[in-house]
Amino acid sequence: MSHKVDTIDSRTHEGNLNKLGFWIFLTAEFALFGTLFATLLTLQHGGGYGGMLTTELFELPLVLIMTFLLLASSYTCGIAIYYMRKEKKNLLMIWMIITILLGIGFVGFEIFEFAHYAHEGANPTIGSYWSSFFILLGTHGAHVSLGIVWIICLLIQVAMRGLNKFNAPKLFIVSLYWHFLDVVWVFIFTAVYMIGMVYSG
Secondary structure (H helix, E strand, O other): OOHHHHHHOOOOHHHHHHHHHHHHHHHHHHHHHHHHHHHHHHHHHHOOOOOOOHHHHOOHHHHHHHHHHHHHHHHHHHHHHHHHHOOOHHHHHHHHHHHHHHHHHHHHHHHHHHHHHHHHOOOOOOOHHHHHHHHHHHHHHHHHHHHHHHHHHHHHHHHHHOOOOOOHHHHHHHHHHHHHHHHHHHHHHHHHHHHHHHHHO
């Protein structure tokens, strides 16, 4: 293994500190989303739909498209990290750009979904369930948007300075963050859309 690959694998003090900081941050994120999920599930059991049932509004084909986009982006992100470890900068950037585009598509469809609900009269003020729904999905969407900006900033660094021991660990960390958001979405798809339609139906 070359010296360059050694540094890309983040065997540096700064890289290890970045990883430690990230895991502490991720613990807080688990607590945040866990609280939001617990709130929504409690309200699902207790009602609070404000007269607008999820079965009347949820568009599963749209949700499936969003799910496909985010799952695919997680896959392309993994490929990008594979090429990062192979020191193939151009392929890394291509696959990360694809990841960004898929993420933008996901956020775009989520905004469209929110607009659809608002047009039908569902908003955070009509019931406790819808309030928790918009907070949970809005929080996740904001995190995806943050991840997109984060990846873009790192790609700019790679384009300007090349792949090195300083930006490679950050790319690895942002990939973990992206996979985390993907896992959160799987829970959202199950708890919000699948189970939600059962309880409101």
